[in-house]
Amino acid sequence: MLASNIHGNMIDDQPASRANFFVGLIETELIRHGIQVELDTFDHLRGSDFKTYVNRLKSAHIRGVICIYGLQEMEELNRKLADSGFYVLDIRNEQSSNATINTIWYDNYLVGRIAAGFLVENSHRNICCIASDLGLEWEKERISAFEDMIRAADGEIRGSVLRLPSPSAEGKRECWEAIGRNAVDRLLQIGNISAAFCVNDGIAAGLCRELQRRKLNVPGDISVIGCDNDYTYWDLGLSTVSLECLRLGTVAADIMNKCLRGERDSVLTSAIKIPPLLIPRKTVRKLGS
Structure with missing residues (x-):
């Protein structure tokens, strides 16, 4: 079975955050594609020796990494993971400076x-x-x-x-x-x-x-x-x-699925922009009403 690994630096300490919500959506889509998913956190990554961490991923037959809203230092880790042969997808709120990694971001x-x-x-x-x-x-x-x-x-x-x-x-x-x-x-x-x-x-x-x-x-x-x-x-x-969550989950899972199944050429190795969505709730009122 193909395997992917989702990394979100906000999963464990911010359970109500958009990162955790996106993880659930992306995980559901990946499983629908028949892809096994392992969850990890950025804090765990930070404390790991990179070589040991890579060996652990490879021993678990993990071939893809999705980084959800990683901090600045994740850019370097993503580059190292890509250089080590992993398919890397970076989801962030600004365009990545690394043109060799697929990035989903918003304007x-x-x-x-x-x-x-x-x-x-x-x-x-x-x-x-x-x-x-x-x-x-x-x-x-x-x-x-x-x-x-x-x-x-x-x-x-x-x-x-x-x-x-x-x-x-x-x-x-x-x-x-x-x-x-x-x-x-x-x-x-x-x-x-x-x-x-x-x-x-x-x-x-x-x-x-x-x-x-x-x-x-x-x-x-x-x-x-x-x-x-x-x-x-x-x-x-x-x-x-915010990002249109459902679309993000679908796009992210589709990109990783194609990469893992050897269809990487059909995926643009560049930034993929998802349109933002207004979410009106209770903290804005119309003046005069």
């Missing part, structure tokens, strides 16, 4: 346009974008989309951008939430903000929780939208923009 500029545009469609005219000061490429693209939308509005929409320091350069969930919490004072100082566009769901969650702690209502006082669908099962019902 962060479009993510920003959809998220900010949803606030405008709901009659918000004074919007703040909240991000970190890390200067990450995907953040820059989402902020750029927001700023372009404000400029195109020709004065009809007021927009401001807050870039707040992160407690850590690693970008872990608790760090993003801390940025959201720390943004509240600055947000209130600006005044008259009716909505916040957060460049990811961690910031949005931290912002919502701190607003609620201060007895402010979301979305009654401030509407909030995030990106990436990291808080799928959160009680508050965070509005967000």
Whole structure:
């Protein structure tokens, strides 16, 4: 039986994250293709000697690796795995710099346009974008989309951008939430903000929780939208923009299936872009309603 191996660095410690949700979808599709699946975590990989790890994969007859939202250091590991003869598929929220590995990603500029545009469609005219000061490429693209939308509005929409320091350069969930919490004072100082566009769901969650702690209502006082669908099962019902999950699962499984069955030439060795999808929930309200 053909075997594949799915690696997701967020599987074990973030059970409600989009990575874990994608793992289930991809695993189901791979099994449907008759492919055996073994799950692993990034933390386990980090602590392993690479040669020992490769030998373990080969002894288990594993020939393919799918990396789901790996950290920056996964790029080097993916390259090594590819050089060692494994078929590697990288799923990430920005285009990989490694042109030799199949990558599924989504257009962060479009993510920003959809998220900010949803606030405008709901009659918000004074919007703040909240991000970190890390200067990450995907953040820059989402902020750029927001700023372009404000400029195109020709004065009809007021927009401001807050870039707040992160407690850590690693970008872990608790760090993003801390940025959201720390943004509240600055947000209130600006005044008259009716909505916040957060460049990811961690910031949005931290912002919502701190607003609620201060007895402010979301979305009654401030509407909030995030990106990436990291808080799928959160009680508050965070509005967000994310990958079209079902399509991602189908595409990822199809690529790996073809590679493992010797049909690699029929798969583009390049970036495959999946369109983002608006997921409106409860944290955005239409002004005047």
